[in-house]
Amino acid sequence: MELFICILLLTFALGTIIGSFLNVVALRGLTGESIVLPPSKCPKCGERIKPWHNIPILSYIFLKGKCAYCNEKISIQYPIVEFLTGILLVGCLLKYSFTFNTLFVFIACCTLLVMSITDIKEKVICAGHAWFLIIMGLIYNVVLTHFYVNQQLATKGYFLFKAQNFLHLPITTSIFGLIAGVVAMEILARIGNLIIGKRAFGTGDTFIAAGLGAFFGWMAVLNTIAISIAIQVAIVLPGFFRKLRERKDNKTIFSIILFLLAAVGFSLANYYGMIENFAICVVASIILLVIGIYACVRIIKGIKNEGDISILPFGPAMAIATLLLLFVLL
Numbered sequence: 027m028e029l030f031i032c033i034l035l036l037t038f039a040l041g042t043i044i045g046s047f048l049n050v051v052a053l054r055g056l057t058g059e060s061i062v063l064p065p066s067k068c069p070k071c072g073e074r075i076k077p078w079h080n081i082p083i084l085s086y087i088f089l090k091g092k093c094a095y096c097n098e099k100i101s102i103q104y105p106i107v108e109f110l111t112g113i114l115l116v117g118c119l120l121k122y123s124f125t126f127n128t129l130f131v132f133i134a135c136c137t138l139l140v141m142s143i144t145d146i147k148e149k150v151i152c153a154g155h156a157w158f159l160i161i162m163g164l165i166y167n168v169v170l171t172h173f174y175v176n177q178q179l180a181t182k183g184y185f186l187f188k189a190q191n192f193l194h195l196p197i198t199t200s201i202f203g204l205i206a207g208v209v210a211m212e213i214l215a216r217i218g219n220l221i222i223g224k225r226a227f228g229t230g231d232t233f234i235a236a237g238l239g240a241f242f243g244w245m246a247v248l249n250t251i252a253i254s255i256a257i258q259v260a261i262v263l264p265g266f267f268r269k270l271r272e273r274k275d276n277k278t279i280f281s282i283i284l285f286l287l288a289a290v291g292f293s294l295a296n297y298y299g300m301i302e303n304f305a306i307c308v309v310a311s312i313i314l315l316v317i318g319i320y321a322c323v324r325i326i327k328g329i330k331n332e333g334d335i336s337i338l339p340f341g342p343a344m345a346i347a348t349l350l351l352l353f354v355l356l
Contacts, residue, residue: 033119034119037112037116037119038112038115039112040112040115041108041111041113041114041115041116042108042111042112043082044111044136045082045107045110045111045112046080046082046104046107048107048111048136048140048143049103049104049108049143050066051140052107052140053143055144055152055154056144056148056150056152066080073093073095073096079094082105082108082112083105083109086100086104086105087105107139110139111136111139114136114139115132117353118135126173130162130241131352133162134159134162134163134237134348135348135352137155137158137159137162138341138345139345140155141155141230141234141341142339142341142342142345145339145340146339146341146342149228149339150230151228151230151233151234156230156233156234156236156237157233159233159234159237159238159240160204160233160236160237160240162237162241163203163204163237163238163239163240163241163242164197164200164240166241167196167240167241168196168197170196170197171195171197193304199244200239200240200241201240202239202243202244203238203241203242203243203244203246203247204236204237204239204240205244206239206247206248207232207235207237207238207239207240207244207247207251208232208236210235210248210251210315211227211231211232211235211236211251212232214226214318214319214322215227215229215231217319217322217323227340228339228340231341231344234341234344235247235250235251235344238250238344238348242351244311245296245311246351248314248315249289249292249296249347249355250344250347250348251318251344251347252285252288252289252293252314252318253289253347253350253351254340254344254347255285255289255318255321255322255343256286256289256290256347257347258340258343259282259286261343277324278321278324281321281324282321284317284321285314285317285318285320285321288313288314288317289318292310292311293351293355296355
Protein backbone atom coordinates (compact mmCIF):
# COMPACT_ATOMS: atom_id res chain seq x y z
CA MET A 27 0.00 0.00 0.00
CA GLU A 28 2.82 2.40 0.88
CA LEU A 29 4.51 1.66 -2.44
CA PHE A 30 1.26 2.36 -4.31
CA ILE A 31 0.86 5.72 -2.55
CA CYS A 32 4.50 6.62 -3.30
CA ILE A 33 3.97 5.80 -6.98
CA LEU A 34 0.86 8.01 -7.09
CA LEU A 35 2.69 10.90 -5.38
CA LEU A 36 5.64 10.62 -7.76
CA THR A 37 3.23 10.44 -10.69
CA PHE A 38 1.44 13.56 -9.47
CA ALA A 39 4.77 15.38 -9.03
CA LEU A 40 5.82 14.43 -12.55
CA GLY A 41 2.45 15.65 -13.82
CA THR A 42 2.91 19.04 -12.15
CA ILE A 43 6.30 19.42 -13.84
CA ILE A 44 4.70 18.65 -17.19
CA GLY A 45 1.95 21.12 -16.29
CA SER A 46 4.55 23.84 -15.79
CA PHE A 47 5.77 23.14 -19.31
CA LEU A 48 2.18 23.21 -20.63
CA ASN A 49 1.81 26.74 -19.27
CA VAL A 50 4.80 27.75 -21.37
CA VAL A 51 3.43 25.98 -24.44
CA ALA A 52 0.06 27.71 -24.11
CA LEU A 53 1.30 31.22 -23.41
CA ARG A 54 4.09 31.18 -25.98
CA GLY A 55 1.69 29.72 -28.50
CA LEU A 56 -0.25 32.97 -28.19
CA THR A 57 2.85 35.17 -28.48
CA GLY A 58 4.53 33.11 -31.20
CA GLU A 59 7.71 32.64 -29.15
CA SER A 60 9.77 29.47 -29.05
CA ILE A 61 8.85 27.08 -26.23
CA VAL A 62 12.59 26.47 -25.65
CA LEU A 63 14.20 29.93 -25.77
CA PRO A 64 14.36 32.43 -24.17
CA PRO A 65 14.23 31.02 -20.61
CA SER A 66 11.22 31.89 -18.45
CA LYS A 67 11.17 35.47 -17.22
CA CYS A 68 8.86 37.88 -15.43
CA PRO A 69 6.64 39.62 -18.03
CA LYS A 70 6.89 42.92 -16.10
CA CYS A 71 10.49 43.33 -14.92
CA GLY A 72 12.08 40.90 -17.40
CA GLU A 73 14.19 39.15 -14.73
CA ARG A 74 15.00 35.53 -15.49
CA ILE A 75 13.11 33.14 -13.20
CA LYS A 76 15.45 31.07 -11.04
CA PRO A 77 14.94 27.27 -10.89
CA TRP A 78 13.87 27.47 -7.23
CA HIS A 79 11.29 30.08 -8.20
CA ASN A 80 9.83 27.69 -10.76
CA ILE A 81 8.95 24.64 -8.62
CA PRO A 82 5.40 23.63 -9.60
CA ILE A 83 2.69 24.77 -7.14
CA LEU A 84 5.15 25.13 -4.22
CA SER A 85 6.95 28.19 -5.60
CA TYR A 86 3.62 29.96 -6.10
CA ILE A 87 2.74 29.27 -2.45
CA PHE A 88 6.14 30.28 -1.05
CA LEU A 89 6.28 33.45 -3.19
CA LYS A 90 2.68 34.26 -2.17
CA GLY A 91 1.69 34.54 -5.80
CA LYS A 92 4.11 37.36 -6.58
CA CYS A 93 7.33 37.80 -8.57
CA ALA A 94 10.43 37.45 -6.36
CA TYR A 95 11.95 40.60 -7.91
CA CYS A 96 9.22 43.15 -8.62
CA ASN A 97 6.26 41.76 -6.63
CA GLU A 98 4.13 41.61 -9.77
CA LYS A 99 1.17 39.32 -9.20
CA ILE A 100 1.59 35.85 -10.75
CA SER A 101 -1.47 34.49 -12.53
CA ILE A 102 -3.34 31.79 -10.63
CA GLN A 103 -3.41 29.95 -13.95
CA TYR A 104 0.08 28.54 -13.32
CA PRO A 105 -0.61 26.46 -10.18
CA ILE A 106 -4.08 25.49 -11.43
CA VAL A 107 -2.71 24.04 -14.69
CA GLU A 108 0.13 22.32 -12.81
CA PHE A 109 -2.34 20.76 -10.37
CA LEU A 110 -4.75 19.68 -13.12
CA THR A 111 -1.95 18.07 -15.13
CA GLY A 112 -0.81 16.16 -12.05
CA ILE A 113 -4.37 14.91 -11.52
CA LEU A 114 -4.67 13.98 -15.21
CA LEU A 115 -1.49 11.89 -15.12
CA VAL A 116 -2.62 10.10 -11.96
CA GLY A 117 -6.05 9.53 -13.51
CA CYS A 118 -4.52 8.08 -16.68
CA LEU A 119 -2.34 5.76 -14.63
CA LEU A 120 -5.26 4.54 -12.50
CA LYS A 121 -7.57 4.09 -15.49
CA TYR A 122 -5.20 2.62 -18.06
CA SER A 123 -2.29 1.38 -15.88
CA PHE A 124 1.25 1.21 -17.32
CA THR A 125 0.17 0.66 -20.92
CA PHE A 126 0.76 2.09 -24.35
CA ASN A 127 -2.71 3.69 -24.23
CA THR A 128 -1.80 5.69 -21.12
CA LEU A 129 0.90 7.64 -22.94
CA PHE A 130 -1.29 8.70 -25.85
CA VAL A 131 -4.40 9.37 -23.76
CA PHE A 132 -2.29 11.64 -21.55
CA ILE A 133 -0.87 13.39 -24.62
CA ALA A 134 -4.40 14.00 -25.89
CA CYS A 135 -5.50 15.33 -22.48
CA CYS A 136 -2.48 17.66 -22.23
CA THR A 137 -3.08 19.03 -25.73
CA LEU A 138 -6.74 19.67 -24.92
CA LEU A 139 -5.68 21.45 -21.73
CA VAL A 140 -3.29 23.70 -23.66
CA MET A 141 -5.96 24.53 -26.23
CA SER A 142 -8.48 25.22 -23.46
CA ILE A 143 -6.06 27.73 -21.91
CA THR A 144 -5.61 29.69 -25.14
CA ASP A 145 -9.34 29.47 -25.88
CA ILE A 146 -10.31 30.84 -22.47
CA LYS A 147 -7.63 33.56 -22.43
CA GLU A 148 -7.91 34.84 -26.01
CA LYS A 149 -10.63 32.72 -27.67
CA VAL A 150 -7.90 31.35 -29.94
CA ILE A 151 -6.97 27.78 -30.90
CA CYS A 152 -3.36 27.78 -32.14
CA ALA A 153 -2.95 25.90 -35.41
CA GLY A 154 0.22 24.18 -34.19
CA HIS A 155 -1.56 22.73 -31.15
CA ALA A 156 -4.49 21.52 -33.26
CA TRP A 157 -2.29 19.88 -35.87
CA PHE A 158 -0.27 18.23 -33.11
CA LEU A 159 -3.49 16.67 -31.76
CA ILE A 160 -4.47 15.41 -35.22
CA ILE A 161 -1.03 14.01 -36.07
CA MET A 162 -0.62 12.29 -32.70
CA GLY A 163 -4.09 10.77 -33.10
CA LEU A 164 -3.15 9.31 -36.47
CA ILE A 165 0.18 8.02 -35.14
CA TYR A 166 -1.60 6.44 -32.17
CA ASN A 167 -3.95 4.52 -34.45
CA VAL A 168 -1.19 3.52 -36.87
CA VAL A 169 0.59 1.87 -33.94
CA LEU A 170 -2.66 0.27 -32.74
CA THR A 171 -3.20 -1.08 -36.26
CA HIS A 172 0.31 -2.54 -36.25
CA PHE A 173 -0.42 -4.27 -32.93
CA TYR A 174 -3.78 -5.54 -34.18
CA VAL A 175 -2.43 -6.99 -37.43
CA ASN A 176 0.49 -8.63 -35.63
CA GLN A 177 -1.92 -10.14 -33.12
CA GLN A 178 -4.01 -11.60 -35.96
CA LEU A 179 -0.91 -13.01 -37.60
CA ALA A 180 0.24 -14.55 -34.32
CA THR A 181 -3.09 -16.18 -33.51
CA LYS A 182 -4.35 -17.11 -36.99
CA GLY A 183 -1.19 -17.09 -39.05
CA TYR A 184 -2.71 -14.71 -41.59
CA PHE A 185 -4.62 -11.45 -41.96
CA LEU A 186 -7.20 -11.01 -44.72
CA PHE A 187 -7.57 -7.48 -46.06
CA LYS A 188 -11.29 -7.88 -46.68
CA ALA A 189 -13.55 -4.84 -46.66
CA GLN A 190 -15.02 -5.88 -43.30
CA ASN A 191 -11.59 -6.37 -41.73
CA PHE A 192 -10.34 -3.11 -43.21
CA LEU A 193 -13.30 -1.16 -41.76
CA HIS A 194 -12.46 -2.42 -38.28
CA LEU A 195 -8.79 -1.40 -38.38
CA PRO A 196 -7.94 1.37 -35.86
CA ILE A 197 -6.42 3.58 -38.56
CA THR A 198 -9.58 3.30 -40.66
CA THR A 199 -11.69 4.27 -37.66
CA SER A 200 -9.27 7.14 -37.05
CA ILE A 201 -9.59 8.50 -40.58
CA PHE A 202 -13.39 8.17 -40.48
CA GLY A 203 -13.32 9.92 -37.10
CA LEU A 204 -11.25 12.80 -38.43
CA ILE A 205 -13.68 13.27 -41.33
CA ALA A 206 -16.74 12.91 -39.07
CA GLY A 207 -15.39 15.50 -36.64
CA VAL A 208 -14.79 18.04 -39.40
CA VAL A 209 -18.12 17.42 -41.14
CA ALA A 210 -20.21 17.48 -37.96
CA MET A 211 -18.62 20.69 -36.61
CA GLU A 212 -18.74 22.46 -39.96
CA ILE A 213 -22.41 21.61 -40.38
CA LEU A 214 -23.15 22.99 -36.92
CA ALA A 215 -20.91 26.03 -37.44
CA ARG A 216 -22.39 26.98 -40.81
CA ILE A 217 -25.90 26.90 -39.42
CA GLY A 218 -24.88 30.15 -37.78
CA ASN A 219 -23.96 31.60 -41.19
CA LEU A 220 -27.41 30.76 -42.49
CA ILE A 221 -29.27 32.17 -39.50
CA ILE A 222 -27.29 35.09 -38.05
CA GLY A 223 -24.59 35.65 -40.67
CA LYS A 224 -21.65 34.28 -38.66
CA ARG A 225 -20.29 30.89 -37.63
CA ALA A 226 -21.89 29.26 -34.61
CA PHE A 227 -18.50 27.71 -33.72
CA GLY A 228 -14.97 28.81 -34.56
CA THR A 229 -12.63 27.09 -36.99
CA GLY A 230 -10.49 26.06 -34.03
CA ASP A 231 -13.38 23.98 -32.69
CA THR A 232 -13.45 22.09 -35.99
CA PHE A 233 -9.73 21.34 -35.62
CA ILE A 234 -10.32 20.05 -32.09
CA ALA A 235 -13.10 17.77 -33.34
CA ALA A 236 -10.82 16.53 -36.14
CA GLY A 237 -8.10 15.71 -33.62
CA LEU A 238 -10.50 13.92 -31.29
CA GLY A 239 -11.88 11.94 -34.21
CA ALA A 240 -8.35 11.01 -35.28
CA PHE A 241 -7.60 9.84 -31.74
CA PHE A 242 -10.77 8.03 -30.72
CA GLY A 243 -12.85 7.38 -33.85
CA TRP A 244 -16.04 8.67 -35.41
CA MET A 245 -18.46 7.37 -32.78
CA ALA A 246 -16.48 8.88 -29.91
CA VAL A 247 -16.16 12.28 -31.57
CA LEU A 248 -19.90 12.45 -32.28
CA ASN A 249 -20.55 11.56 -28.64
CA THR A 250 -18.05 14.22 -27.59
CA ILE A 251 -19.71 16.92 -29.69
CA ALA A 252 -23.12 15.96 -28.33
CA ILE A 253 -21.93 16.03 -24.71
CA SER A 254 -20.04 19.29 -25.34
CA ILE A 255 -23.21 20.99 -26.53
CA ALA A 256 -25.03 19.62 -23.48
CA ILE A 257 -22.29 21.00 -21.20
CA GLN A 258 -22.38 24.36 -22.96
CA VAL A 259 -26.13 24.56 -22.61
CA ALA A 260 -26.14 23.39 -18.98
CA ILE A 261 -23.37 25.69 -17.74
CA VAL A 262 -23.37 28.74 -19.98
CA LEU A 263 -26.97 29.45 -20.94
CA PRO A 264 -29.11 29.44 -17.75
CA GLY A 265 -30.16 33.01 -18.45
CA PHE A 266 -31.18 32.01 -21.95
CA PHE A 267 -33.46 29.28 -20.56
CA ARG A 268 -35.07 31.82 -18.24
CA LYS A 269 -35.85 34.02 -21.21
CA LEU A 270 -37.26 31.02 -23.08
CA ARG A 271 -39.68 30.40 -20.23
CA GLU A 272 -40.63 34.06 -20.12
CA ARG A 273 -41.32 34.02 -23.87
CA LYS A 274 -43.05 30.63 -23.58
CA ASP A 275 -40.83 29.31 -26.37
CA ASN A 276 -41.75 25.67 -25.76
CA LYS A 277 -40.35 24.47 -29.10
CA THR A 278 -36.80 25.47 -28.19
CA ILE A 279 -37.11 24.11 -24.65
CA PHE A 280 -38.48 20.81 -26.00
CA SER A 281 -35.75 20.53 -28.66
CA ILE A 282 -32.98 21.06 -26.08
CA ILE A 283 -34.46 18.52 -23.65
CA LEU A 284 -34.94 16.01 -26.48
CA PHE A 285 -31.34 16.45 -27.60
CA LEU A 286 -30.00 16.01 -24.06
CA LEU A 287 -32.03 12.84 -23.58
CA ALA A 288 -30.96 11.49 -26.97
CA ALA A 289 -27.29 12.27 -26.27
CA VAL A 290 -27.41 10.55 -22.87
CA GLY A 291 -29.28 7.58 -24.31
CA PHE A 292 -26.82 7.21 -27.19
CA SER A 293 -23.83 7.39 -24.84
CA LEU A 294 -25.30 4.85 -22.41
CA ALA A 295 -26.22 2.50 -25.26
CA ASN A 296 -22.62 2.61 -26.49
CA TYR A 297 -21.25 2.18 -22.99
CA TYR A 298 -23.29 -0.95 -22.33
CA GLY A 299 -22.63 -2.37 -25.80
CA MET A 300 -26.26 -2.17 -26.88
CA ILE A 301 -25.35 -0.76 -30.31
CA GLU A 302 -22.96 -3.17 -32.00
CA ASN A 303 -24.37 -3.24 -35.53
CA PHE A 304 -22.51 -0.76 -37.77
CA ALA A 305 -25.61 0.28 -39.73
CA ILE A 306 -27.61 0.90 -36.54
CA CYS A 307 -24.73 3.00 -35.17
CA VAL A 308 -24.72 5.14 -38.31
CA VAL A 309 -28.51 5.63 -38.25
CA ALA A 310 -28.49 6.46 -34.51
CA SER A 311 -25.63 8.94 -35.03
CA ILE A 312 -27.45 10.65 -37.88
CA ILE A 313 -30.65 10.93 -35.80
CA LEU A 314 -28.66 12.40 -32.91
CA LEU A 315 -26.95 14.86 -35.26
CA VAL A 316 -30.28 15.97 -36.76
CA ILE A 317 -31.77 16.55 -33.30
CA GLY A 318 -28.63 18.46 -32.32
CA ILE A 319 -28.82 20.62 -35.45
CA TYR A 320 -32.47 21.43 -34.80
CA ALA A 321 -31.70 22.36 -31.19
CA CYS A 322 -28.81 24.57 -32.36
CA VAL A 323 -31.07 26.29 -34.89
CA ARG A 324 -33.62 27.08 -32.18
CA ILE A 325 -30.90 28.32 -29.79
CA ILE A 326 -29.22 30.50 -32.43
CA LYS A 327 -32.58 32.01 -33.40
CA GLY A 328 -33.20 32.79 -29.76
CA ILE A 329 -29.78 34.42 -29.41
CA LYS A 330 -30.45 36.46 -32.53
CA ASN A 331 -33.80 37.63 -31.17
CA GLU A 332 -32.47 38.45 -27.71
CA GLY A 333 -29.19 39.99 -28.82
CA ASP A 334 -25.66 38.80 -28.07
CA ILE A 335 -25.40 36.43 -25.11
CA SER A 336 -21.95 36.13 -23.55
CA ILE A 337 -20.85 32.50 -23.76
CA LEU A 338 -17.72 30.61 -22.89
CA PRO A 339 -15.52 29.20 -25.66
CA PHE A 340 -16.56 25.79 -26.93
CA GLY A 341 -13.05 24.30 -26.71
CA PRO A 342 -13.10 23.80 -22.91
CA ALA A 343 -16.54 22.17 -23.17
CA MET A 344 -15.10 19.69 -25.69
CA ALA A 345 -12.17 19.00 -23.36
CA ILE A 346 -14.52 18.30 -20.43
CA ALA A 347 -16.69 16.05 -22.61
CA THR A 348 -13.61 14.10 -23.71
CA LEU A 349 -12.55 13.58 -20.09
CA LEU A 350 -16.03 12.31 -19.25
CA LEU A 351 -15.83 9.80 -22.09
CA LEU A 352 -12.30 8.66 -21.27
CA PHE A 353 -12.64 8.35 -17.50
CA VAL A 354 -16.34 7.81 -16.83
CA LEU A 355 -18.27 6.51 -19.83
CA LEU A 356 -15.65 4.29 -21.50
